Every structure is written in structure tokens, then in C-alpha cells.
Amino acid sequence: MSPVGATYWGIPGYVIFWALFAIAFGLFLQRVYFLYRLMRLGKQENRFGRIGERVGGMLVETVSQWCSLKTVTPKDRAGIGHALVFWCFCLFFVGYIIFIGLAGGFGLAPLIARTPFETAYSSILDVAAVLVTLALIVAAIRRYVLRPQRLVPSAEAAIILLMIFSLMVLHVLGEAFDLAARGVHASWPPLGAALAGFLSRSGLSQGTLEASYRGVWWLHYLVILGFLVYVPRSKHLHILASFVNAFFRPLGPRLALAPIALEEQETFGVSKIQDFTWKDLLDLYACAVCGRCHVNCPAQLSGKSLSPREFIRSLKEHLLEAGPGLLARQTGTSSVSQAETQTDTPTKTPLKTMIGDVVTEEEIWACTTCGACQEVCPVNIEHVRKIIDLRRNLVLTQEKMPETARAMLRNMQSRGHPWAGIQSLRLRGDWTSDLGLRILAEGDSANTLFWVGCTGALVERNVVATLSMTRVLKAAGVDFAVLGESEACCGDPARRAGYEFQFQIMAEQNIETLKSHNVREIIASCPHCYNTIRNEYPRYGGDFKVVHYSQLIADLVSHGKLRLTNELSSRLTYHDPCYLGRYNSIYLEPRQVLQAIPGTKLEEMERSRNTSFCCGGGGGHMWIEEQPGTTKINQMRLADVLKTGAETVVTACPYCLQMFEESIEHKGIGDSLKARDLVEVVEAAMTQSRLD
Amino acid sequence: MNTIVCAKQVLDPEIPPARFKIDPEAKQVIPPPGVPPVISVYDERAVEAACRLKDKHNGKITVLSMGSEKAADVIKHAISMGADDGFLLQDPAFEDLDSFGTAHVLAKAIQKIGGYDLVLCGRQAADWGAGQVGSILAEMLGIPVVTLACDVQAEDKTLRIKRLVSDGYEVLQAPMPCLVTVSTEIGMPRLPAGVRLMMVRKKQIPIWNAQDLGAEPAQLDKTKAHMEITGLSVPTRKTECELITGSTPGEAAANLALEIAKLI
Ligand code: SF4
Ligand code: SF4
8 A cells, every 4th residue: 555545643644645745835835926026026028029939948958958068168067967967856856746646645556556667767766866866976075075166065055965865865765665565576676676675684574664665755755845845945946947047038149238218217227126127036046056157257267356156146135135025015005004104113124235235336347248157157147237237327326436437438428439548549530541441421322331440440559450451351352431530439338337328329329320321231340349239239220230350251261252372370379259259159250260371270278269268358348447456357368378379369359459468568478479350360361471 | 506607618638649730820729530529627527516516405507608519519518417508609709709708708698697696617728728717707797706616515695615725725705696617626527327418419509699698799809809829839848868877776866866956
């Protein structure tokens, strides 16, 4: 008889079974409903379109465990363990439904128990139990002995590890006592049968065996229910929330920012937890505190106070702490009398100010918006837009920002570009002189426009690359025009620093200019312009075909329109700019171009492609001073370059180029290492036989 | 309290020095192409001072700027910082006026607005740097003037002004209405942020010409100007570098001291 069929102290097992289930499931639902209400404190956001794609993506990502397997590197194989535990967990979950739920609770044991199916499935679970146990041992050793930087040892993690372990043990014990009590001598399921043989030989009485079986069965059931109750109350909430988060993931360009809703009149951006959207709050639930973001964040690694892991974790704690009060106030205001009586009683616990007590201004400004955190996060958390939302509040409402940021933003507002005040400044149209370019005057039209960008037009070093670019385009017979002195900043530095309205003004003006010249296709040389015009202008009515010059050159080379004939015999390494790589998945084309040059040897840095390490210049950080007393990010990246032994570091972004030039000069190694823009290398391969 | 701020549009002082060109014949500056003019730094501080007073005491800020149509941008900039209104003073007769002529036009405009408690100007314009308009304007309006303010506070009907002097500051009290010229030491002007920045773009700035203001032709007559430019040149700067050495750092320092002593 199944343990549920028995009677205990006069109470039928079924009653106990369902009563326990009701309690546990009730507690589970209570918590889930509470979390749901907290999440609904957030602002509206539409994440419901393209349902099919959402479901599909969610299943592919989770079932295949691509979410954690994508993060596996030779140095960090924990993702494999996670995938294993996940798959085994799924097997056990189905097993629980069949053998405990259906066979036990619903009394279908006669149909299920002792069938070949049960033996087969249990055998599979035995194997799974071994795998899980091994994974748990590795996890425990990592967590408590090796202690990698990305993990914070916590009691929660220990509790979960123990719970899973006990589930494995109880599974095997259950099988064994069942077989032993029934006196069955079998060889399957392997672990259960082996242990059963041992129990049979141990001389325990039939009664003891039967009682033990029931005991083990009920204990097993209790631990499962305990798991159900505990999960939504711990960081393992991610087991549930990450599915939901995968469903609601951004479907377009992942790192594109959304405009500020203009109906908010008094304050802008986010200063209180309920100013975030519900999706932002869901993100907080989904975080597994795995710390992958923490160990890939250039701000964190260079010693700044920002850690994306801690950022998300602190926000979650704050939500759980401040949320109940907010919910009470919400229900309070609906009944006016209650709200009135409450006004003169001071709030018991003074609420924390989110910016300051939970997240510091320093942290908010330390982010380079490189997107490394989002790239490695297994559960689709969007860190960057939260940080920008906080900056928006600091800039637009509180007028608090580092002095260097303020100076840059003032330039953006009154001079239309971020560069005023530097030594090597040029005037906007100067670079075009004597080149015989088609400069668009009012009323002129052009199908293809070369969008130079502020840095390429205004800063001495970058102008060199811009000139190179025009010569290469001409040599390839590309028909293009430029705006010359009427080109304006795309607005990216303003936007990433939270100065949203200035960005919007610039976007609208640029779109107007581009449309007035009937421009259809834009060749961008700066990845920041490329990203902004391509991914963010459509929200303001600007739909242009945008190509990055690395794509164009790769195309020209492959079609034989551009011949890279000179042997350059040089060891190169390529640095992926964040806004080209992670923001726009352009990894291949620049490499194709470099590999097409005879004699070059392309060495990859350890951190490259999607895990490339920021040069330190994104998110307004070309102008914002790095926190004093910390390592400079560009120097860290230079160290990566040096490890490859390359003589030239090639990049395809004007900021990266400046950052490398600066770090090379700082280190005084200008003789042995050069920083070059991709287009400069291309021109050299066309016209000369040395890269100088 | 009602404040009127006078603000001037100037050539961007941040342009690369090599690109600063003048026409010595016409005695004029040739603005480089594609560089938008900006609000004079000191006048921006005057707007900031007005905004700080408004933050505390409410009231209205009106901005005046004399110049071409482009100078409307200065007024818009001030409005995006927190000013309420502005008028552009534009007339062919206003071009190339000296400090007296400029002060006359501004005085007429201020009288036309009327009902003011405080007039704020920058300590001087960031282009010509004459620093006279403020004082002349106060004289014409018949109100007291305090120059070089680094802090302006209002109490009832009086102002408390910290005024820069060579070795610190003095604190003055003045009755309202009063004119104050503001110096950079007042602190960084605010970053125009909120929606104002967007709203102001479409705002039409009203234009007042000589007739609207009832400006007296005699005061605008350039042949009777109080000031005449006799020459204009870009200053040339020569740097000579001499390395002072010594066998020990102490000796080098002593040699340096000797060299400096020769110069003073
Ligand atoms: S975007 Fe980059 S700098 Fe910012 S938190 Fe993420 S990893 Fe760190
Ligand atoms: S945000 Fe993502 S990567 Fe970072 S700790 Fe949480 S789950 Fe891991």
C-alpha cells in the first residue's frame, strides 16, 4: 500500500497529504502574489508584443540552457553544472508529479507503481541523482573553498544546496526501503536496488522496513513542499522569475534606450523604486546573484564602487523593504478617511532615499554603458537602462552630476558638441578643405551620406582617420556626400549621461536635416553615431539605412572593388568597440577586412568579441573623470593588448582610438605599439607597404 | 520680486585660438564659420543669480538682449534656465553702438517693462570686456549700482550683496530697485534641463526696435559716440624659455630665485 493510503493516528493519509499540500501551496501563492503586487508598483511598459517569438525564445533559451551555457569559458565552467542540475531538476520535477502527485495524492499508485515504466524512470533518476550530487559537491567546493570573486557566500545558497542534496538522498532511500520492505530483489533502479539489497541483509524487521519507507516517503514529500515554500522567499526566486524574464526580454536592439514619457511633469527619470517600470522590477526578482556581471564590469574591475551585481541586489532588497509600505499607502489612499488619519502619524521607519542610501551617485556615474553585464547575464537583466534612468533623474531633476559631466553637457547644449575646451580642437568644417568633397548645401540632395561624427570632425587625431576614410571611399568609387560644417552631434553623449531632452532636440534636428537632403543611406564611422542613428532615431521618425564603415569596406573588399594589395607584415590585434560589438553584433566584418590584408597576423585578445573589455570611453566617459584612486580602464585594456604581443592595436571607434593613444602615451611605449583606426590600416594596405 | 537681466551674445570664446580672425581695416572680428555664438559667460552668471533669487522668493525674470536675430538664442537659453520672458532689441540703428548708446537702448527697454526690483548685468561682456554698460545704465535709470557681485541675497526691500575687492569681498546693502553686475565667482550656472529646454525652442521672442522703445536718435548717432576704435589687432605673445639649472635642486631653486629677483 502506498504511504498515502495508510491511516495515521486515525487520520487518512490522503487528508494529511492534501492538507500539507494546501498549506505549502498557499504559502507559495501568498508570496508569489505579494511579489506580483510589488512588481505592479512599477510604471507601465508594453512588453506583450510578438507573443509567439517570446514563448519560442524563452523555451529555446531555458530548455537548452543556452542562458547559462553561453557564459562558459575555460576559466569558468559553472554554467555546465547549472545546465546539468537544471535538466536533472526537470526530470525530478516530472518524477514528483507522477510518483508523488499522481501515484500518491491522486491514488493512482496501482497504475504506476511497480510497472516497468517506474523502474525505467527511477533508474534515470538514479543517474540524475548522481550527477546532481557531483554538481553540488563541485558547487560547494567552489563556493566555500575556492570562493571565486563573482560569488558572495550566503546562507541562502547553503540552504538550497542542502535541500537539493537531501532530495537526492531521500529519492534513493525511498526506492531502497520500498524494495526492501517488499522483499524484491532486483538490479534496477541501480542505486535503489543496491541499497535495498544491503537493507535486506541488514536483518531489519519487516515492520521497521515498512515504517522506515513511510517515514522516508513523507520526509521526501515535506522537503519538496519546503522547497516550494522557500524558493520564492530566497534568491532562488530566479528559478521562477527567470522564465518570466526570458519571456519579457527586449526583442529589438537590446541596449537601445527608450524616450522619457513626457506625461511625467515634475520629476524625470527614476528617483524612487516605483519610478522603474514593472519590467525593471521583474529583473530584480530574476537575479540569481551569480556575479557574472560583477566580474565582467570594467567599472568594478578597475576599482570603482559600482558592481552591477550589487546594484541589482541592493535594488531588490530595497524593493522588498520599501514595497510593503508603498502597497499600504496605495490601499490607504483609496479610503480617504484612513489616509487623513494617517497624515499626522509619522512613518515608523524612515524610508531610505534610493539615490544615496541604496545606490550612490558615484556608482551611477561610474558606468561606461559598455553592456558587458547584460551580455553575460544569464537571466536577461537590463542594467544599463536602469543606470541611465537614475542619471536622468540626477541631471534633469536634481541637477547633480560630476563637474566634468556638467561641462560636457553644457557644451552639448550651447555648442552642439561635447569637445569644446580641449587642446587639439578643430572647427567643424575644417577637415573638408581641399578634398573636393561634395558638401551638401541647403536644398541639395544626396542618396548616400558619410556621417563623420563630432570626434572625427573636431579632434586632431581622429580627423586623420576621417581623411583616410574619404580617400578610401573615393578609391573604391563610392558616391557619397558630407554635411561639412552643418553636421551636428548625434546626441549620444547627452543621452548616455542622462540629458535626455537635449538628446531629443538633437535627434529631431538631425532627422530634419537628413530628410531635407533626401538622405537614404548613411555611412557612419563612429559606432556611437551608428548605434544612435540606426537604433534610436527610428523612435523619432528617422528611418535611414545605416551601415558602419567596417561593413561597407568588408563588402567592397569581397566584391573586389577595394584591393588590399600591399603586404603589411604586421602583428595586429583588434579591439571590439562596445557600441559596434555588443550593441550591434558587428564582430566579423572588421576581422574579415584585416584578414584580407596580405601579411598581417591577427592575434585575438583573451577578452574579445562579445566579451570584449571596454576602452573606458563609453557612456559619456570620454569626458567624465574616472573616480580618483582607481585604475584607469584604458590602461587595463592596454594590458590586454600587450599580452598578445601585437605591434598595432586596431579599432573602429574614435573614442577607443583616443583611449588607446592616451594609454600608450601614458605608458611611454609609443615606439613599440601603435593605435590605428581600421580605415587607416586599410588605406595603408592600398597605398603603401608599411604601417606607420 | 521682479528681475530684469541684460544678456549679450558673443563669439564663442572656446574656439581654437588659431581660428580667431579679425579685419584690421574694418576694425571688426570675423566670426569663423559654423560656430554658434554663445551667451557671454558673465551674463549667464547674471541669469543664474536671477534664477537663484527666483528659487527663493518667486517673482518674474525678464531677459533683454540687443543684437541680431540670432541673439534670440541667448534669451531662449536664459528662459530654459528659468527666466520667464524676454525681448530682443533689434534695429539697424543699434548696430555697433558704444557703451553709452547700448545703455540708452537698454534703459528705454527697462523703462518700457517697468515695475522691476532688480536689474542684473554681467560684470562685463566676454568679447570687448569694457565693463561700462552696467554702471551707465544704472545712472540713466537713476538707481543705485553695485558692481562685481559674487553673491546677491534679497531681504524685504533691500539687497545684501557680496562685492569682490582685491583682497576678498565686502558686503553692501542697497535698496531696491537697484542694478547689480555679477561676476563669475557667483558659481556655475545651472544646466538647463527640464522640459523647458524643449518648450522654449518653439517660443517666439518679441522684437522691439528703436521706435517701439522711443529711443532718442541723438543717443544712437554714431558720429557723436563717446568711444572710437582706433585700431584692432590680435595680441602676439612671445614665450622665451630659459632652463634654470644647478648641481643640486637647492642650488637650482636659489638660481631661480635670483632670476626672478631680477624681474621685480
Ligand atoms: S554597462 Fe559596463 S560599466 Fe556599466 S554596469 Fe554594465 S558592465 Fe559595468
Ligand atoms: S544581474 Fe545577471 S549576471 Fe548579474 S548577478 Fe544577477 S543574474 Fe548574475
